[in-house]
Amino acid sequence: MKQGLPIPLAALLAVSLAACSQPAPPVDNAPAVGGEPLASRAVMIGTEGPSLPACSSISRVKAGGTDVYWAPGETRAVKAKVAGGAKVSVCEATDDDAWFGIVFAAPGTDEDMCGVSRSVRNAREYQGPCRWGWIKGGSVQLGA
Numbered sequence: 001m002k003q004g005l006p007i008p009l010a011a012l013l014a015v016s017l018a019a020c021s022q023p024a025p026p027v028d029n030a031p032a033v034g035g036e037p038l039a040s041r042a043v044m045i046g047t048e049g050p051s052l053p054a055c056s057s058i059s060r061v062k063a064g065g066t067d068v069y070w071a072p073g074e075t076r077a078v079k080a081k082v083a084g085g086a087k088v089s090v091c092e093a094t095d096d097d098a099w100f101g102i103v104f105a106a107p108g109t110d111e112d113m114c115g116v117s118r119s120v121r122n123a124r125e126y127q128g129p130c131r132w133g134w135i136k137g138g139s140v141q142l143g144a
Helices: 007-020
Strands: 057-061 066-071 074-082 087-093 099-104 131-136
Touching: 074 131
Parallel strands: none
Antiparallel strands: 057 087, 066 074, 066 131, 087 099, 099 131
């Protein structure tokens, strides 16, 4: 009787070979996380003072759209997706402009209802009624 590889060793070898045939994911492609994100940070409005709008810039998302995340640098769980050409209000940015905190209306909803074009007395977390989140810098055309 001919003796082959033991079953567990053969299975391990097959799995190892199958893994080699898959291309490596891009460096910034973090694995998907089920459930809540590991970090969350609300977008602040009114950071420019009480004499200016709560969010400083109305911008358009670049072609191809963008993912919206729960916090700057937190890419494991996508909170929402915004289509290319959609208007968003940029309310704050990280010090290096790598991330923008945005407020945006749901598709088919009037963006004026978000309430960020008027001033607020003090800087505070945005609490609705529209959606909010963080996008990577460079994914919008500022002031468009």
